[in-house]
Amino acid sequence: MQANTEAVLAVNTLHKAYNRQPVLQGVSVDLAAGEILAILGPNGAGKTTLISAILGLVKVDGGDISLFGQRQQGSKRSSALRQRLGVMMQIGTASANLTVAEQCDLFASYYRNGKTVAELLQIAGLQAQAHNRFGLLSGGQKQRLLFALALAGKPDLVFLDEPTLGMDVQARRALWQQIRELKQSGVSIVLTTHYLEEAEQLADSIAVLQGGQIVAQGSPAQLTAQISGKQIYCHTLLSDQQLLALPAVVQLERQQHRICLVSQAAEQTVLALLQADANVSALEVKAVALEQAFLQLTTQEEVA
Numbered sequence: 001m002q003a004n005t006e007a008v009l010a011v012n013t014l015h016k017a018y019n020r021q022p023v024l025q026g027v028s029v030d031l032a033a034g035e036i037l038a039i040l041g042p043n044g045a046g047k048t049t050l051i052s053a054i055l056g057l058v059k060v061d062g063g064d065i066s067l068f069g070q071r072q073q074g075s076k077r078s079s080a081l082r083q084r085l086g087v088m089m090q091i092g093t094a095s096a097n098l099t100v101a102e103q104c105d106l107f108a109s110y111y112r113n114g115k116t117v118a119e120l121l122q123i124a125g126l127q128a129q130a131h132n133r134f135g136l137l138s139g140g141q142k143q144r145l146l147f148a149l150a151l152a153g154k155p156d157l158v159f160l161d162e163p164t165l166g167m168d169v170q171a172r173r174a175l176w177q178q179i180r181e182l183k184q185s186g187v188s189i190v191l192t193t194h195y196l197e198e199a200e201q202l203a204d205s206i207a208v209l210q211g212g213q214i215v216a217q218g219s220p221a222q223l224t225a226q227i228s229g230k231q232i233y234c235h236t237l238l239s240d241q242q243l244l245a246l247p248a249v250v251q252l253e254r255q256q257h258r259i260c261l262v263s264q265a266a267e268q269t270v271l272a273l274l275q276a277d278a279n280v281s282a283l284e285v286k287a288v289a290l291e292q293a294f295l296q297l298t299t300q301e302e303v304a
């Protein structure tokens, strides 16, 4: 099969303000066919507003949005385009009184050649709960049903807003597997998440949104590399003040009996550390994890 390199989504310098408060400030992101883009950011960063703007649910003040190579005019989305999109609703927007089967039936009825009720129940893994009301499902079961409903129209591009919110670790991993399988079937996916591990596990590309601006974008590996730091772990009797005074140290954390320093020049820091404390033990130097990279990126922006 030939690789498909068509950009299914291209967002260029998007601006949006609510009551003159800027919420999106020149946001540009894109997504190649068959890939997963994760939009990662803290509360209030503008993730939901960005997705809503792409879907035409909120009117933007400036910038361009193209879907499947077609530039979108204003907040109108054609019915042919909507047939190609799948959106995972938030739990609060689903009707609590409908049964699982009724929800599946409703969504299946929206599409000409969509999935059947039986297929949707199977994706959600809720065949045994088909006649239970949505409101009585567990949090994880609700999320699984909403994920299945997003696929009702056999979409080419799916938007998942916080898909594993409130799920326990096992349920989260199971849904990650389904998201991977969806990607393998050729579907392109945009997901928003607070969970760094989720973005790292699933995404081909991550856009870090902070205060309405993209502060970093790239593959998980590229993003980590943007932070040139290393983590230095050890046991030492040096004080916080002494450790923070070591060359190239930008961060200090105490973890029970050991400390973790983030350094922008690990060799220099380690040399000075060993000179200052000859009894340093359990010394370990590691590349900065994506979590540190994310924290550094978002904290730098807040300070700036």
Ligand SMILES: Nc1ncnc2c1ncn2[C@@H]1O[C@H](COP(=O)(O)OP(=O)(O)OP(=O)(O)O)[C@@H](O)[C@H]1O
Binding pocket: 018, 019, 023, 041, 042, 043, 044, 045, 046, 047, 048, 049, 050
């Ligand atoms: N309809 C609205 N009217 C006014 N302000 C809004 C509206 N919708 C969102 N905002 C504001 O825009 C900012 C971004 O909100 P948004 O929901 O896009 O962030 P988010 O990154 O999705 O946050 P979270 O992770 O908490 O869901 C917030 O300050 C929010 O209060």
